[in-house]
Amino acid sequence: MEGESYRGIWVFAEQRQGKLKDVAYELLAKGRELASALKTEISAVCLGYGIDEVDKLIAHGADKVYLVDSPELADSQEDLYTHELVKLIREHKPEIVLAGATAFGRAVIPRVAAILKTGLTADCTGLDIDADKRLLLQTKPAFGGNVMAVITCPAGRPQMATVRPRVFKKNPPDGTRKGEIVKVDFDREGVTSRTRLLQFVEDITERIRIEEADIIVAGGRGLGDGKNFDMLWELASVLGAAVAASRPAVDEGWVPYSHQVGQTGKTVCPKLYIAVGISGAVQHLVGMQTSDIIVAINDDPNAPIFEVATYGIVGDLFKVVPMLIDKLKNR
């Protein structure tokens, strides 16, 4: 098949304002495992303007870095990135392309896949190799994490997948690793951006963003009042955590929507999720049940949240939370 001319693994190393995103290093770590299973090499492809510390990609596992550094690429315009990525993939024919399932990755990578007429799997939580068939085995959650599916792409090349940040762990950088940086001129012929960034404002959401947090303290209807969230903010500050909420708490106006976890809010997978006064309706569970450890505090012993909890405390949250804060402070 045509796939035989495709070799090597690529990681789309996304940057924002010249700073590489951690998900690039995470994908390089996983990509190295996949590359050894396929006995091939791994490259990072990085587009942007004034990109810092490109050699870090080599220290984190890349054998080669394709670097397109050009002022036109400063504003992350989808049309330009799509055009350049398609051009590079057609030229070098990697068999696998991995990208972070970030807002920008989710916007641009499907367009690349559509042009290349190849398969793309969103939000993979596991990647493996079927070495005989040189197939990427892509495990992804569906139905809000209630079902897992293993997807392959036998008929298209490259095989493409996006992976949420923090699903894989990056390796410690190895400054002695050798690699090659290939500078590529941006192909400005035949492409104009049909969108224009007029202005951007950083940090529209205050404090720690829940999608990026290692630890989340979440509150629900059981808090009874918006001001009782102060207690959760205190618990969060002891742990260095972000504060999230279930939909009822958001609908009551106690917490802004950007903090909502669940089917119609954010999907999160922190190391530790502490659910306080959340009963655990399925719409909430689908947004957080893949967390490594779940601690649930609720006065209803039959609350469904206890079915997914690693540690459950049946009791009055207004007593339990202050005690917990106290214990954690006096560690």
Place this chain on the structure above:
Amino acid sequence: MPELLKVSITEDINRRSGASLRIIVPMKQVPDMRQVKFDTEKGKVDRSSAAAEINPFDLHALETAVQLKEKLGAAVTAISMGPRRAEVALRDALARGADSAVLLEDSKFAGADTLATSYTLACAIRKLGGFDLIICGEKTVDGDTGQVGPELAEHLNIPHLAYVSKLVEAGEKLVAVCDMEGEAHIVEASLPVLLMVTKDINIPRLPTFRDKAMARKAEVTIWNAEELSSFADPSRFGIEGSPTRVRKVFLPSEEGRKGKIFRNTNEEAISDVAQAILDFLG
């Protein structure tokens, strides 16, 4: 976020040009997640166990289109690909303010992944004629990919704005606020353009009884593969046109989480949990 105010964002969108907008809203019928059953032993999803509804994210796309219609004048077409029963979802869309509805139904469309789905939708949209805006929801609650929107934009060779939480202006050009992970990007795009909107953009309305009654009698256009053939390469439909395959479906093991539940709220229990947290966090 006072910085945002430098660009004049008005509550009511400004319209510069005269003609009425042609808006297309792709949507999907999904099982109601509160009712869907997951068969742990067979590793299967029993969709028949649940009532079907419009994908909740798509309601925000439809509401965006209907609000534009009310403010500026527009013709709104809802389009879906699926089995005949998806007609119910399209009637719901008509009740919520869409002017016309198209269902793409054929066994040849079955088994489509996001590439084949977006391709089929693109062919049908070409058959519909011109358009100014395509408005999509963020993702579906069953497939969870969010890929059909940007893939559709690419098949139609139009620009795409992702994570739109507010429209600033629509006319010759469109200006929108895109929520890009903690940054608000105010972006201008030429028309036609595909917008993927977030839940923040509006609160979808509920249809009235009168609207529902009207929608029951309204016509839903149904197109099969043959009817798209002059706009399509039929080998790109359905499973044949899908590069991906599902190798296996399984349910995440429940055993992984051996929960320890403390039923008495005493000093000791809280200490144990606090210690477990500290040990885990290292």
